[in-house]
Amino acid sequence: MQEHELEYVGKRIPRVDSELQVTGLCSYGEDYYRPGMLVAKACFSRYAHAKILKIDTSLAEKMPGVRGVITYRDVPVNRNGCGFYGIADQPILAEDTVRYRGDCIAVVAAETREQAQAAAAAVQVEYLPLPAVYDIDEAMAPDAPLLHEDLFQSNIPYHLKAYLGDVDSDFSQADYIIEGTYETQKLEHTYIEPHAALAEIEPDGKLVITTTTSRVFNYIGVLGTVLNLPMSRLQIKGTAGTGGGFGGKNEVTIEPWVALLALKTGRTVHMVLTREEDIQLSTARHPYRIHYKTGVCRDGRILAQQISLYADTGAYLALGKSQLQKATVHAAGPYHIPNIRSDGYLVFTNSKIGSAMRGMGMPQACYACESHMDFVAKQIGMDPVAFRRVNMFQDAGKLPNGQVVWSEPLRATMDRALELFEEGYRKDRPLPPHTCRGVGMALMIYPQDPSNPSSSTGAFVKVDSDGSAVVYNGHSDVGQGSATILTQIAAETLGIPVEKIRFLTADTVTTPYDEGTGASRTTYIVGTCVKNACEKCREILFKAAALHFGFADHRKFAIQNGEIYLDTYPDLHISVAQAAYLSERVYGFPVIAADSYATLSSAEDPENGHCRHYEKHAYATQIAEVEVNTDTGEISVTRLAAAHSCGRAINPMMVEGQIQGGIQMGLGQALMENLIESRDDGRVVTNTLRTYQIPTAVDMPRELKVAYVEVHDKDGPYGALGVGEPAPVPTPGAIHNAVCNALGMQINRLPLTPDRVLLAMEKRGEGGKE
Amino acid sequence: MMLHFVVNGKETQLEVADGDLLLDVLRDRLGLRSVKRGCETGDCGACTVLIDGLPVDSCIYPAFRAEGKHILTVEGLGTPGNLHPLQKNFRELLAAQCGFCTPGMLLTAKALLDRCKSPSEEEIRQHIYGNLCRCTGYQKIVEAIRKTSAEQ
Numbered sequence: 001m002q003e004h005e006l007e008y009v010g011k012r013i014p015r016v017d018s019e020l021q022v023t024g025l026c027s028y029g030e031d032y033y034r035p036g037m038l039v040a041k042a043c044f045s046r047y048a049h050a051k052i053l054k055i056d057t058s059l060a061e062k063m064p065g066v067r068g069v070i071t072y073r074d075v076p077v078n079r080n081g082c083g084f085y086g087i088a089d090q091p092i093l094a095e096d097t098v099r100y101r102g103d104c105i106a107v108v109a110a111e112t113r114e115q116a117q118a119a120a121a122a123v124q125v126e127y128l129p130l131p132a133v134y135d136i137d138e139a140m141a142p143d144a145p146l147l148h149e150d151l152f153q154s155n156i157p158y159h160l161k162a163y164l165g166d167v168d169s170d171f172s173q174a175d176y177i178i179e180g181t182y183e184t185q186k187l188e189h190t191y192i193e194p195h196a197a198l199a200e201i202e203p204d205g206k207l208v209i210t211t212t213t214s215r216v217f218n219y220i221g222v223l224g225t226v227l228n229l230p231m232s233r234l235q236i237k238g239t240a241g242t243g244g245g246f247g248g249k250n251e252v253t254i255e256p257w258v259a260l261l262a263l264k265t266g267r268t269v270h271m272v273l274t275r276e277e278d279i280q281l282s283t284a285r286h287p288y289r290i291h292y293k294t295g296v297c298r299d300g301r302i303l304a305q306q307i308s309l310y311a312d313t314g315a316y317l318a319l320g321k322s323q324l325q326k327a328t329v330h331a332a333g334p335y336h337i338p339n340i341r342s343d344g345y346l347v348f349t350n351s352k353i354g355s356a357m358r359g360m361g362m363p364q365a366c367y368a369c370e371s372h373m374d375f376v377a378k379q380i381g382m383d384p385v386a387f388r389r390v391n392m393f394q395d396a397g398k399l400p401n402g403q404v405v406w407s408e409p410l411r412a413t414m415d416r417a418l419e420l421f422e423e424g425y426r427k428d429r430p431l432p433p434h435t436c437r438g439v440g441m442a443l444m445i446y447p448q449d450p451s452n453p454s455s456s457t458g459a460f461v462k463v464d465s466d467g468s469a470v471v472y473n474g475h476s477d478v479g480q481g482s483a484t485i486l487t488q489i490a491a492e493t494l495g496i497p498v499e500k501i502r503f504l505t506a507d508t509v510t511t512p513y514d515e516g517t518g519a520s521r522t523t524y525i526v527g528t529c530v531k532n533a534c535e536k537c538r539e540i541l542f543k544a545a546a547l548h549f550g551f552a553d554h555r556k557f558a559i560q561n562g563e564i565y566l567d568t569y570p571d572l573h574i575s576v577a578q579a580a581y582l583s584e585r586v587y588g589f590p591v592i593a594a595d596s597y598a599t600l601s602s603a604e605d606p607e608n609g610h611c612r613h614y615e616k617h618a619y620a621t622q623i624a625e626v627e628v629n630t631d632t633g634e635i636s637v638t639r640l641a642a643a644h645s646c647g648r649a650i651n652p653m654m655v656e657g658q659i660q661g662g663i664q665m666g667l668g669q670a671l672m673e674n675l676i677e678s679r680d681d682g683r684v685v686t687n688t689l690r691t692y693q694i695p696t697a698v699d700m701p702r703e704l705k706v707a708y709v710e711v712h713d714k715d716g717p718y719g720a721l722g723v724g725e726p727a728p729v730p731t732p733g734a735i736h737n738a739v740c741n742a743l744g745m746q747i748n749r750l751p752l753t754p755d756r757v758l759l760a761m762e763k764r765g766e767g768g769k770e
Numbered sequence: 771m772m773l774h775f776v777v778n779g780k781e782t783q784l785e786v787a788d789g790d791l792l793l794d795v796l797r798d799r800l801g802l803r804s805v806k807r808g809c810e811t812g813d814c815g816a817c818t819v820l821i822d823g824l825p826v827d828s829c830i831y832p833a834f835r836a837e838g839k840h841i842l843t844v845e846g847l848g849t850p851g852n853l854h855p856l857q858k859n860f861r862e863l864l865a866a867q868c869g870f871c872t873p874g875m876l877l878t879a880k881a882l883l884d885r886c887k888s889p890s891e892e893e894i895r896q897h898i899y900g901n902l903c904r905c906t907g908y909q910k911i912v913e914a915i916r917k918t919s920a921e922q
């Protein structure tokens with residue numbers, strides 16, 4: 001087929017559901033209302049760690065309006081492998097032990113919210129409190145109580161490795177050995193819509209669950225197991241709109257409960273979490289402590305690096321291993337270091353579960369790596385930008401898991417970010433009183449589409465007889481805009497306008513398998529699959545055209561502007577609609593096609609962690625300017641420039657939107673967000689949006705400049721790769737470096753709240769560092 | 771007690787109890803599902819409606835206080851095919867990603883533009899301070915509001 005100008009790819013097309021969004025007609029979780037439905041409320045653990053001696057629901061069952069109460073006794077298989085590659089370590093409802101405050105004891109279905117709430121409070125539980133561990137040091141202490149004695153001999157379920165070269169011998173060659181420790185906090189996803197789910201039983205007894213999720217096929221796998229139901233009796237559908245996910249809607253939470261209650265009562269059951277419940281129950285971003293020991297030459301070349309990473313995964317595994325692997329493999333950043341020893345440890349604590357959150361371990365690892373890069377540069381008296389240039393990957397690089405990666409876009413993001421940062425900037429801007437200003441940079445390498453062992457998807461496409469098309473794929477659009485991007489890819493490939501394409505997603509019955517939204521895999525993996533399936537349909541349309549014109553060879557045809565034509569005879573053309581009509585109604589081959597696509601990984605070498613897990617990498621550079629008020633410790637980010645690689649921007653507006661939103665999340669991590677759990681009883685203290693603060697419109701930099709760098713990927717659909725997941729990754733490092741630059745000191749701990757900044761300044765006054 | 775008020779231009783009356791919140795009355799009783807529930811503590815702005823032209827968090831507003839007042843929700847702002855300029859610009863400039871904050875954000879923006887024809891960027895940011903968005907970084911929201919004000 002001939003190359004022609006792209007009609008739909010690369011265009012600033014509004015979201016396909018945007019008209020519904022702005023008119024309030026898009027249905028989110030709570031909007032799935034059914035007359036006469038029951039409402040569910042849960043009874044959560046009162047302890048962070050305890051044995052359960054007795055659960056008595058008899059009082060709750062007799063309360064007004066109550067139609068059903070469930071406990072572990074009602075769960076056919078009470079084990080959830082919510083880390084879907086791994087071990088089922090989490091009960092659906094607590095049986096003999098509670099390990100954090102989000103463990104649920106019982107769930108009640110009643111006629112009204114108030115009745116359900118009252119009954120949930122009336123569930124009586126006798127506990128035997130156990131000693132609890134609230135951070136990695138307590139959890140790793142020799143006498144620490146074990147959280148999962150039945151599955152693991154210590155509170156460290158995983159030790160992951162990524163080793164390259166020979167670390168021990170090479171420190172002797174270094175002119176300097178520089179060490180630093182960097183810490184991050186626990187973070188909440190803070191999607192604005194809390195979890196909500198509806199369970200209905202169809203007249204033939206089939207169970208349908210409509211829920212706010214990023215991964216319907218993960219959910220059906222878990223639910224099929226725990227309910228002991230064949231998938232043919234079960235259907236999971238994503239809500240039409242989901243008010244954000246960011247990785248926080250990856251694992252089943254309330255879905256088994258509404259399902260069990262619907263089965264028990266024979267009624268429709270709805271559950272909507274309050275913000276407080278959602279913050280307690282949902283997963284979080286892992287807090288990390290990362291230590292670096294770096295051997296470096298006088299000329300700036302890094303010779304060797306030892307890295308140890310400790311990630312607090314809370315009470316259960318969830319996706320802890322997968323995010324730790326990303327961090328362990330990429331904690332040395334996009335830098336040529338011949339000898340690396342990176343050890344990652346996952347640690348159980350009696351606290352909120354750590355799992356997937358936008359960036360998967362990388363915002364922590366990148367922050368630590370980039371802060372350390374600045375620190376090392378300062379120690380050896382080199383400019384931080386020059387120091388990075390000496391060490392950074394050029395066209396390719398080798399990761400400590402032995403994988404060689406294509407890194408051509410990295411340099412381009414650095415050059416572009418530097419250019420953007422200076423653009424239109426007035427150097428003589430006055431500094432407010434008692435303020436100092438600083439600048440900091442962070443580079444990023446981000447692994448997309450983790451294949452462990454595979455990340456796969458399938459798509460069906462049909463073209464109807466008026467030239468409309470429907471695409472079916474099981475991924476979820478939880479706000480990131482994937483349905484629009486994929487529609488643009490389908491439109492381009494089929495030569496059909498975007499308005500004539502429907503994209504059906506997230507339904508385990510009507511759409512084919514997809515692993516789910518995450519890791520910025522959708523544009524690349526699903527996009528490739530949709531493109532391939534559309535090409536098959538196009539092939540069928542060409543066959544119809546060939547028959548129509550009496551040509552033997554259908555491969556000579558092309559599509560543009562909804563017309564199928566022959567290069568050699570431009571006057572001979574037929575519309576897609578006509579060709580679709582003819583193939584379906586006259587020639588007897590309806591225009592339908594299916595395809596699949598996957599990335600695969602190699603097995604891991606237990607000695608050095610060598611494997612091939614990540615097929616594609618994204619690169620970025622962000623540069624921040626901050627002003628720090630030395631009286632109050634307050635920080636404002638005045639300027640931020642970001643350049644991210646995206647292969648090709650299928651929809652430039654959406655690429656920008658993803659980067660801007662990501663920066664907001666990264667800024668929250670850098671400056672204000674901090675999920676605090678009580679060290680007395682494990683309860684989440686910051687359980688409102690007032691105490692857990694995310695950035696508002698006022699907190700964002702006034703000069704926020706984002707750019708995407710297009711270096712087309714050889715495999716991506718139309719050259720595209722994902723961009724959304726990594727967007728927040730470099731921000732905390734860039735801001736932290738800017739603050740350290742402004743103050744002339746290291747802080748090395750997030751978030752950089754005013755009190756922490758003041759404390760650090762005070763300590764420096766006394767000759768120490770925080 | 772009987773509550774009489776005007777909702778999206780329509781005279782409405784219904785029986786409410788003392789503790790009923792305006793959010794529940796609008797969502798569950800009147801079926802106005804554009805009014806979103808994000809926190810129920812007055813911290814996120816997803817439940818914003820306009821009461822006599824001013825943005826209010828309906829999740830902490832007692833329903834009985836709406837007696838005699840005019841309420842506007844997004845259902846009354848514009849409909850598909852007949853979008854208000856703010857809706858049109860939010861749509862065209864991608865001011866909504868997941869869209870959950872969007873109804874509240876639109877109404878807060880409308881209250882500002884009704885009062886002030888051409889607000890500065892700083893005024894816009896200060897004005898939407900109480901409406902949290904986790905997806906967009908606010909940049910495109912601010913742009914959509916500025917564009918609407920420039921077009922007025």
Ligand code: FES
Nearest residue numbers: 808809812815829
């Ligand atoms: S729901 Fe009313 S302010 Fe959040």
Ligand code: FES
Nearest residue numbers: 867868903904905
């Ligand atoms: S668009 Fe998702 S919260 Fe604003």
